[in-house]
Amino acid sequence: MAKIKxxxxxxxxxxxxxxxxxxxKKKGYGSTSMRELAEALGVEAxxxxxxxxxxxxxxxxxxxxxxxxFTSYLDTVENNLTSNVYILEKIIRFHIQMMLNNxxxxxVANHEWKxxxxxxxxxFLIQRRGYEKRLVVLMETGIKQNEFxxxxxxxxxxxxxxxxxxxxxxxxxxxxxxxxxxxxDMVNHLLNGIKK
Amino acid sequence: MAKIKxxxxxxxxxxxxxxxxxxxKKKGYGSTSMRELAEALGVEAxxxxxxxxxxxxxxxxxxxxxxxxFTSYLDTVENNLTSNVYILEKIIRFHIQMMLNNxxxxxVANHEWKxxxxxxxxxFLIQRRGYEKRLVVLMETGIKQNEFxxxxxxxxxxxxxxxxxxxxxxxxxxxxxxxxxxxxDMVNHLLNGIKK
DNA sequence: TACAAAAACTAATAAGCATTAGTTTTGCAA
DNA sequence: TTGCAAAACTAATGCTTATTAGTTTTTGTA
Numbered sequence: 001m002a003k004i005k006x007x008x009x010x011x012x013x014x015x016x017x018x019x020x021x022x023x024x025k026k027k028g029y030g031s032t033s034m035r036e037l038a039e040a041l042g043v044e045a046x047x048x049x050x051x052x053x054x055x056x057x058x059x060x061x062x063x064x065x066x067x068x069x070f071t072s073y074l075d076t077v078e079n080n081l082t083s084n085v086y087i088l089e090k091i092i093r094f095h096i097q098m099m100l101n102n103x104x105x106x107x108v109a110n111h112e113w114k115x116x117x118x119x120x121x122x123x124f125l126i127q128r129r130g131y132e133k134r135l136v137v138l139m140e141t142g143i144k145q146n147e148f149x150x151x152x153x154x155x156x157x158x159x160x161x162x163x164x165x166x167x168x169x170x171x172x173x174x175x176x177x178x179x180x181x182x183x184x185d186m187v188n189h190l191l192n193g194i195k196k
Numbered sequence: 197m198a199k200i201k202x203x204x205x206x207x208x209x210x211x212x213x214x215x216x217x218x219x220x221k222k223k224g225y226g227s228t229s230m231r232e233l234a235e236a237l238g239v240e241a242x243x244x245x246x247x248x249x250x251x252x253x254x255x256x257x258x259x260x261x262x263x264x265x266f267t268s269y270l271d272t273v274e275n276n277l278t279s280n281v282y283i284l285e286k287i288i289r290f291h292i293q294m295m296l297n298n299x300x301x302x303x304v305a306n307h308e309w310k311x312x313x314x315x316x317x318x319x320f321l322i323q324r325r326g327y328e329k330r331l332v333v334l335m336e337t338g339i340k341q342n343e344f345x346x347x348x349x350x351x352x353x354x355x356x357x358x359x360x361x362x363x364x365x366x367x368x369x370x371x372x373x374x375x376x377x378x379x380x381d382m383v384n385h386l387l388n389g390i391k392k
Numbered sequence: 393t394a395c396a397a398a399a400a401c402t403a404a405t406a407a408g409c410a411t412t413a414g415t416t417t418t419g420c421a422a
Numbered sequence: 423t424t425g426c427a428a429a430a431c432t433a434a435t436g437c438t439t440a441t442t443a444g445t446t447t448t449t450g451t452a
Contacts, residue, residue: 154373156381403443418428419429
């Protein structure tokens with residue numbers, strides 16, 4: 001009876017996927033039923049299968065959309081050669097903006113990837129490890145070129161990625177601090193700790 | 197037939213809870229069945245109910261054990277009055293050690309608390325927010341007393357807590373770097389960014 | 393207005409879940 | 423060795439789940 005509502009230039013599958021991301025974030029993948037998802041869309045559960053293949057497909061789409069966004073950004077920023085410090089700053093800012101503007105999807109990719117089915121699970125982990133490794137190389141290069149202190153590059157990358165990821169706890173304070181102050185404070189805190 | 201094996205000074209309930217923590221971490225609370233837990237203990241599922249009340253009770257025990265450990269440590273370290281910088285350093289080191297030495301339980305408390313039932317869910321969140329608030333006050337005091345730069349205290353606390361939490365991704369590199377190097381590097385990275 | 397495709401619906405399936413009830417086995421103390 | 427409590431077992435219950443099959447309604451187009 002009720003139909004899935006469409007915005008502009010958005011397929012029904014995309015609407016379903018976005019709604020799924022909201023629910024997966026709120027309740028977790030395993031605890032979100034197709035009935036709940038259907039209800040959120042104003043539809044009966046089996047109707048969803050006219051548009052999607054399976055529940056786990058929804059998770060795959062969300063996780064790889066996020067992973068690909070980060071990988072693509074790193075590609076472009078690495079090609080514009082400047083200092084390693086500046087590249088790193090741009091990456092940190094991109095991570096922060098992704099956390100603030102695509103919160104549901106990033107959260108799901110960070111927390112629910114474990115429920116991916118093979119071979120997607122393995123591919124996701126390979127892609128993520130590759131991304132981290134590229135950041136480590138960036139840090140190592142910066143250390144050699146005397147831009148960064150002589151820290152352990154793994155520890156630094158880990159610290160940076162984790163800090164940014166922690167913005168998921170930020171939602172509650174959103175009203176008190178502008179996202180620009182947040183972004184600048186966080187960039188300074190993280191870069192001042194390692195810059196020479 | 198098979199009995200649950202006991203170590204020294206450990207009740208059967210504690211053995212079950214610890215095993216549950218390992219499984220909850222590996223597969224998530226919702227995707228861990230009582231059958232799997234029982235199998236890991238060499239027992240049939242209904243036998244578990246001779247020792248525990250319910251599946252969700254297991255999650256409660258894990259989450260509050262972790263939460264109480266952090267709260268207690270903050271109590272003791274706050275009573276030994278020294279500089280705010282030094283207190284903060286001790287707290288960071290405690291967090292790191294908890295991540296390294298009680299990984300399964302801390303991970304579960306960080307990731308699976310969402311599945312707690314009321315009123316435990318609310319209590320857990322209240323306790324966590326209270327803990328964070330105490331750290332913010334510590335940071336504010338340190339700023340007033342000119343120990344820290346004039347940063348936003350919420351952002352700094354968030355950055356620190358998130359970085360430490362990110363040690364969950366550390367397991368894979370464990371072999372390459374000693375935990376002492378890790379701890380010192382991370383403390384320096386985080387404190388150098390905000391110390392005056 | 394009629395037709396065809398898209399997308400909704402209802403009904404059903406088979407599997408998995410936590411948990412309870414009732415029974416048997418185990419292990420310790422007298 | 424006997425007896426009792428603790429702790430295991432088997433069997434069953436009732437519920438929820440993702441998904442499929444088959445049917446009807448809706449919608450856009452000729």
